[in-house]
Each structure stands twice: as structure tokens, then as C-alpha cells.
Amino acid sequence: MTGRVVLVVGASSGIGLATATAFASRGDDVVLVSRSGEALDAAEKVCRAVGTGALDVIVDDIGDPGGAGRIVGYVLERHGRIDVVVHSATVMAYGTVEAMPADVFNAVVDTAIHGTLHLAQAVLPVFRRQRSGVFVGVNSLLGSVTVPRMGAYTAAKWGQRALLRTLQQETRDEPGVHVCIVSPGSVNTPVYDQAANYTGRAMRPPVPVLSPGRVAAAIVRLADHPRRHVSVRVGPGNPLIITAFRCVPRLYDLLVGPLFRLAGLTRTPVDPTPGNVFEPFPALERTRGRWPVTR
Template identity: 75%
Template sequence: MTGRVVVVVGASSGIGLAAATAFAAGDENLVLVSRSAEALEAAERACRGQGTGDVDTAVADIGEPAAADRVVARVLDRHGRIDVVVHTATVMAYGTVEEMPADVFTAVVDVSVRGTVHLARAVLPVLRRQRAGTLIGVNSLLGSVTVPQMGAYAASKWGQRAVLRTLQQETRDEPGVHVCIVSPGSVNTPIYYQAANYSGRAVRPPWPVLAPERVSAAIVRLADRPRRHVSVPVGPANPVIIAGFRLLPRAYDRLVGPLFQLAATTRARARSTPGNVHEPAPGHERVHGRWPEPSQEQVVSMKHSAHAKRTP
């Protein structure tokens, strides 16, 4: 199936940009959404370089109540339909619940929770009228566990997961409409280095670190073959961590703090900063973060894997 209309929210960086270029390689018609006009221009060039059928961009902050309605109206005016919507927009913050500024904590939660609600309320009526279409929400391992110093992000992802699971239940009456969830672990994207940070330490993605192309491949597979009733995990450690959180809570709580300090922070001191929570940082938006990037052979292999399984 080629030539679908695919909307990617959060398309200017990380998983969103990786997903956008993966869909572009399949000659889909893309609408790229981000807060940053500058970063969207770079994303548009990257997608056109993959040979996509059509690329449009829309500057919008999905956390704003009317933004999703404007994006959907633009897509329908240009294409007349919506086939796939991928919601990857998110922001991250480090620091304890007590010490983090309230406006930063609230903004992190709003992007994931209210942003998902705004997008669903704008998109699902269109999919219902079409009696077909897929909404894919990119959640996180932290939508199933908690970690010290990441309470804001965990709250945002637990809330988002609850919204998405509820939407899965509420769309059961329309067999052609699908709400899907992707839950990756640590991914090599710029989000860690753009995050708000009130922990006092520089941060990094904890091992094992996935390539964003691995997550984008899972997103493309879901768009081709939606899975309504499950959250698709991406990452070898996710099931083990979730099992420990649920089945061995005392041991988990005893170990998670020291392991977080070892795996997710460095010895370097860091000044408190709101990062890109309130404003985008277009100069730092790209697919990969600072973690060693995958080899070109790995990237080509993952893209081939994503598209080789597609059904005409």
C-alpha cells in the first residue's frame, strides 16, 4: 500500500524524524508537524531526498488545544483524507518531584497527555467517517515503570498510555479504525541532551541504547499491520525491567536509584535548565543523539526490514 496520507507529529527530530524518512522511502504523502519551522525545513528536505510522493509541513504545538484541529483541517484541505497519524512529540525533564519547577513538570505532562487527547479528538472523527485509519502513539518504557529523577516524564507517559488504552477500547465499535501503542526503551535521540535538567548532573541515554531507526521500523510495521489491543515493546530489556517493577517491587526500589545514577548520569555537573520544554531548540534537532551512531549497514538493514514485510 503506497500513496497513503501520513501525518507525523514531532517530525523534526529523533523518532519522529526517523519515522518520517522511513515512510518517505515508501512513497507516502507526508504531513510533518513540529513546533519549529526551521527544523521542519530540514525534515522536509530529508524526506524529499527519500523520494516521497508529497511533503507538506505544519508548524504547531500539539499541546495547544486548537493546534490539532488546524493541522487536521490543513491535511483534509490538501489531501481529502488521513490514513495514518503518528504521534511522537514529547519533552523530557530530570529532577525530583520536589525540586522541579511546577511549570516545567506541568508542561512535560501536557505535551504527552493533553497533546494526545487534542490529537485524538481531532483525528478520530475523521477516521470514523472514513471507517478506516490508524493512530499510533509513541509511548515509553517509562509508561510502565517509574524511575527516580524522572517523575515528570513517567507521569506524562503513564497518563498518555492510559489515554491510548482507553481509546483502543472506545474504538472497538469501528473495526477499520485502529489505535496503536509503541513503547521503546532508551533510544539514541537528542531528547536527553535537550531535556530540562534539575538533577545537578549531566545525563545520557541508559544502556541498552536503541537506534531510532529500530523504533521507526516498528512504527511502519504497525501502520501496515495494526495491532489494536497491545502495546508493542521495542527494546530487549523492557520485559525484564517491567517484570521486576511489578513482581519484585522492594528489590526494584532498592536497585533502581543506584542503577539510574550509574547508567543515566555522568560525573559532570550540570546547571539547572528548562531545556526545550517551553521553546524548541531547532539547532539541536536531528535523528541521532550523541551516543555512537549505528553503522550505515545497520541503518540500511533496518530500513529494508521495515519495508520488505509490507503487503501490496
């Protein structure tokens, strides 16, 4: 299926940019949304280089309660319909719950949960009028488990996952409208270098590390063949980790802290920073991070 109008929120970096590029390469009309105009300029060039249908760029913040309405209104005015929406905008924060500044914690949660809420409330009425449409929420393995020093992000992703699952239930009355969830594990994106950090040490993605293109391919497959009730997990270790979290919680709790320190923390010291939680870092926004891909 090609020639659709695809709206990608969080399209300037990482999974969002990889997804926008994948749709553009198929000749779809793609609308790129990010809060960073400078980064969107680079993303637009990437998408045009692979060949695309119409390409539009919107600088707006999905965390702004009015942002989703402005974005959807522009797309409808420009194209008259919306076929696929991908919500990949996210910010990440590392640090214990005790050490995390409340405003940073709240902003991480707001981006995932309220960003999804605002976008769904703006888009789903359009899908219902069209009697068709696919909404893909990019969640995470950490929407199903918890990890020490990642309390803000896990709270955000658990809440986002609950909201997406509820939307799946509430759209059962419209067979042509689909809400889908993609839940990757570690992905080689720049988010680890951009994240808020209150651990004292630089972070890295735990292995196995997936390529953003692999996640984007899963999203494109969902757009082609929506799966209403199945959360598509991208990553070979996800089922094992989730099973351990649910079935042997005492063993999981015993091991998760040491394993996270070993696999997720580097030896490089860093000062406390809010990262890109409140302001984007355009210079660091690109499809891939600096980490080796293992899967």
C-alpha cells in the same frame, strides 16, 4: 502498502523524523508537524532526499488546544483524507519531584497527555467517517515503570498510556480504526541534551540504546499491520524491567536508584535549565543523538 497520507506530529527530530523519513522512502504522502519551523526545513530536506510522495510542512504546537484542529483541517483540505497519524511529540525533564518547577512538570505532562487528547479528538472522527485509519502513539518503557528523578516524564507517559489504552477500548466498535502503542526504552535521539534538567549533572541514555530507525520500523509495521490490543514494545530489556517492577517491587526499588545514577547520569556538571520544554532548540534537532547504539 504505500501511497497513504501520513501525518507525523513531532517530525523534526528523533523518532518522529526517523518515522517521517521511513514513510517518505516508501512513496507515501507525508505531512510533517513541529513547533520549530527552522528544524522542519531541515526535516523536509531529509525526507525529500529519500524520495517521497507529496510532502507538506506545518508549523504548529500540539500543546495548543487549537493546534490539532488546525493541523487536521489543513491535511483534509490538502489531501481529502488521513490514513496514518503518528504522535511522537514529547519533551523530557530530569529532577526529583521536590526540585522540579511546577510549570516545567505541568508542561511535560501536558505535551504527552493533552497533546494526545487534542490529536485524538481531532483525528478519530475523521477515521470514523472514513471507517479506517491508524493512530500510533509513541509512549515509553517509562509508561509502565517508575524511575527516580524522572517523575515528570513517568507521570506524563503513564497518563498517555492510560489514555491510549482507553482509546483502544472505545474504538472497538469500528473494526477499521486502530489505536496502537509503541513503547521503546533508551533511543539515540537528541532529547537527552535538550531535556529540562535539575539534577546538577548531564544525562545520557542507559544501555541498551536503540537506533531511532528501529523504532520507526516498528511504527511502519504497525501502520501496515495494526495490532489493536497489543502494545508493541521496542527494546530487549523492557519485558524484564517491567516484570521486576510488577513482581518484585521491593527489589526493584532497592536497585533502580543506584542503577539510574550509574547508567543515566554523567559526571559533567550542568546548571538548572528548562531545556526545550517551553521553546524548541532547532540547532539540536536531528534524527540521531550523540550516543553509541548498542542494539
